[in-house]
Amino acid sequence: MCSLIKLILTPIICWYGMLFTHKLGHIAAALLTDATGINLHFPLLGFPQTIVQHNPHPLLEIWAGPTLGNLMPLGLLLLSIRAKRFQNFAATFTGFCLLANGAYIGLGGIDQIGDAGDLLRHSSPLWILILFGITSISFGLYIWHTTLKRHRISTSTQTATY
Template identity: 55%
Template sequence: MTRKTLSLHIKFIISLALLTIFSWYFMMATHELGHAIGALITGGKEIDVTFPLLGFSRTDVLTNPHPIIERWLGPTLGCLIPLLILLTISFTSLKRHIQLQTSFAYITGFCFIANGTYIGLGWIDRIGDTGDLLRHGSPTWHLIFFGIFTFTIGLYIWHLAIESLRKPNDLSKTTKHIAQPTRA
């Protein structure tokens, strides 16, 4: 392995680590935003969102007339908000920025996988939102289904991102063709 190749590998690992850390905080932010929106639209009062630098975020609602809606909107919007941002990037002029699109595909996939794992397996120990969802009447199979569904979508988003990196860019093919003179 050459020094240049090693340097590229190290830069890639550092970039991936930083992107994963950002993905974690972005996932917690959109998840808690979902809870806050759920509490607001259902008439919740005294909403307290805790977002620690280290550890897990949480949203507490003192007066919560519809806790099951508020609890489900956390993981649901925690997936849909990143997906809407990714779709906006993908279907606007921002799609030309392949690094932005690929990075946000990674973030979106991470959000789906993290929320899916949390809800899909959390029922076992009734941790956090899953304990609340079960206490308020959500059947266990809903949590398992949500987990499998979102986890699978997250993996698929990652797959699409990797495939897009493997394909040559249409723009680069066009410019390469234009740059080469034709022979008469």
């Protein structure tokens, strides 16, 4: 039963955690760049939206979402490794955030949707969005791969000692 609960809750926590860190990046950059009229619409179901009425540095605010949405989970993963606690969950969450942000920016640039569309409208070159996507997705998959590999080794070691 506990495994079933983890199986159900983990993707939900990862999804909302990724949305939270991504939106926190937008809001932090908007506040730091003296943007005004900052509103966050965060529905329980659906996609959240950060609305900034006047933004003197829109590229910085837009890039901060996916960038901090990747860096904050990476920081959490490093803390969990150092503390030797919750490493598997932190790695799962971090990998998810890297994959989601990478796909959102890298693939979103092709259809010019969401943040990727805003970045392109503010003169970010498409190749940078694609490079961000490839890099984020690659690191996310690498983190998931090494976590799964470490989990398999620790599980086989525990089984062998009994």
